[in-house]
Amino acid sequence: MLREFQLIARWISENYPSAKKIVEVGVGRVPHVLAELTNKLPDCELMATEVREVSAPEGVHLVRDDITDPEMDVYRGADLLFSLRTPMELYPFLEAMAREVKSDLMVKPVSSEESPSWGELINYSGVSFYVLRT
Numbered sequence: 001m002l003r004e005f006q007l008i009a010r011w012i013s014e015n016y017p018s019a020k021k022i023v024e025v026g027v028g029r030v031p032h033v034l035a036e037l038t039n040k041l042p043d044c045e046l047m048a049t050e051v052r053e054v055s056a057p058e059g060v061h062l063v064r065d066d067i068t069d070p071e072m073d074v075y076r077g078a079d080l081l082f083s084l085r086t087p088m089e090l091y092p093f094l095e096a097m098a099r100e101v102k103s104d105l106m107v108k109p110v111s112s113e114e115s116p117s118w119g120e121l122i123n124y125s126g127v128s129f130y131v132l133r134t
Contacts, residue, residue: 002032007127008108009036012080016104019079021045023103025067025094026083027054033084034060049074067093075101082106091116098134105132 012033016022019041024034027048034046035057048056049065056062063074067090075081081103083094087110095118098105107116108129115121119132 004127005030005032006036007125008082008084008129009033009040011122011124011127012037012082012106013040016044016080017041019044021047021078022080022082023047023049023075023078024083025049025075025081025097026051026086026090027056027062028085029054030084031055031057031060033082047074047078067097070097072097072100075103077101078103080104080106082108084108085110088114088116095132098132102134104134106130107132 022044027050031048034048037046038057038059046060048060048062051066065071065074075097081098086107094105106129116130119130122129122131
């Protein structure tokens with residue numbers, strides 16, 4: 001699984017090399033992608049959101065927020081929002097948020113049987129996820 005996180009971080013850094021702000025939505029207790037991005041994108045503001053109290057890697061700003069009722073200012077100005085292993089019932093909230101703040105959105109579904117109704121399926125070195133470009 002660590003290799004998967006490294007590949008996702010590599011894809012993000014290759015596709016958003018000049019990003020000013022990237023937010024992981026629903027970071028949970030696995031901030032591995034953000035930890036990788038602190039090295040790959042040192043000039044980018046990295047943020048994480050979560051509904052409960054969790055810790056974030058050094059260099060990552062953590063905000064408690066609920067995407068079903070988000071504080072939109074947290075996400076404004078982001079070049080990319082991303083969410084890993086997100087339950088399907090949260091896809092509409094993520095899509096609405098990305099469209100409102102005009103940010104691209106990347107989602108890695110919980111399983112290969114789940115997919116959002118939007119975006120492009122990307123298979124990057126064996127890791128699959130969906131990207132909505134706004």
